[in-house]
Amino acid sequence: MIAVIPAAGIGQRMEASLPKQYLQCAGETLLDHSIAAILAEPRISKIFLALHENDHWFANSRFADHEQIQVVQGGASRAESVVNALSAAINTFPSDTLVAVHDAARPGLPLKLFSELLDVVNENPEQGALLALPVHDTVKYSTEKEAAANGGLTQTKDAGIGRNIVNKTLVRDHIWLAQTPQVFRLGDLQKALSLAAEQGNDITDEASAMETLGAQPILVPGSKKLLKVTTPDDLALIEFYLTTEQN
Numbered sequence: 457m458i459a460v461i462p463a464a465g466i467g468q469r470m471e472a473s474l475p476k477q478y479l480q481c482a483g484e485t486l487l488d489h490s491i492a493a494i495l496a497e498p499r500i501s502k503i504f505l506a507l508h509e510n511d512h513w514f515a516n517s518r519f520a521d522h523e524q525i526q527v528v529q530g531g532a533s534r535a536e537s538v539v540n541a542l543s544a545a546i547n548t549f550p551s552d553t554l555v556a557v558h559d560a561a562r563p564g565l566p567l568k569l570f571s572e573l574l575d576v577v578n579e580n581p582e583q584g585a586l587l588a589l590p591v592h593d594t595v596k597y598s599t600e601k602e603a604a605a606n607g608g609l610t611q612t613k614d615a616g617i618g619r620n621i622v623n624k625t626l627v628r629d630h631i632w633l634a635q636t637p638q639v640f641r642l643g644d645l646q647k648a649l650s651l652a653a654e655q656g657n658d659i660t661d662e663a664s665a666m667e668t669l670g671a672q673p674i675l676v677p678g679s680k681k682l683l684k685v686t687t688p689d690d691l692a693l694i695e696f697y698l699t700t701e702q703n
């Protein structure tokens with residue numbers, strides 16, 4: 457088994473002076489926490505780490521010269537960064553190798569959960585699996601905004617005027633928030649992401665690409681600790697998770 461860590465983002469929403477994966481939290485960078493969490497699982501033999509072409513921070517990492525890490529150049533999107541890493545991996549690993557893709561910005565991966573996930577995929581390699589969080593809030597679906605002064609409803613992503621209105625309430629028992637790691641066979645995932653890119657789909661995780669090939673990935677219950685750091689508020693929370701008891 458191998459891993460891919462896409463870490464080539466610039467973290468615009470953090471409004472920080474450096475990409476979010478290099479922010480310090482509980483004694484080290486988010487990226488170093490994520491790498492350590494993946495390497496803690498002995499079944500992972502290698503990590504393909506996608507970095508931005510202008511990255512000059514990883515050289516300072518305690519993992520900079522780690523023999524199990526191969527750096528590849530990231531792409532313009534998360535999906536592109538993953539595809540670049542998979543292209544490097546397929547040169548040295550057979551296409552049925554299981555690959556765990558994990559966001560650099562999710563530093564709180566408990567080893568127990570990662571191991572459970574790998575156990576599930578080992579049993580079901582053609583389906584693959586991902587960690588995901590069941591939803592406890594009531595979920596509203598909204599594609600429209602209320603009528604603006606000039607009349608008529610507008611699509612949410614359009615004009616940016618008016619307040620969102622509820623189209624319907626979803627059955628929350630059916631809703632899961634996708635986390636990472638997400639684990640699939642190397643060849644399958646490469647094919648799925650390439651197809652999604654050809655079709656121009658906006659792919660934000662591996663499972664959705666696999667779904668377009670007809671796969672039905674297994675949802676393994678994840679953890680709040682796997683929060684993806686996106687905005688400044690998240691840092692304090694993740695620091696709390698990282699400094700309290702690990703499981």
Ligand code: C5P
Pocket residue numbers: 461462463464465466467477506530531532533534535537538559560561562684685686
């Ligand atoms: O921006 P977002 O939080 O969705 O990014 C998720 C992960 O994908 C982060 O670890 C980020 O560094 C990575 N990423 C990447 N290449 C990009 C954009 C994001 O590797 N072009």
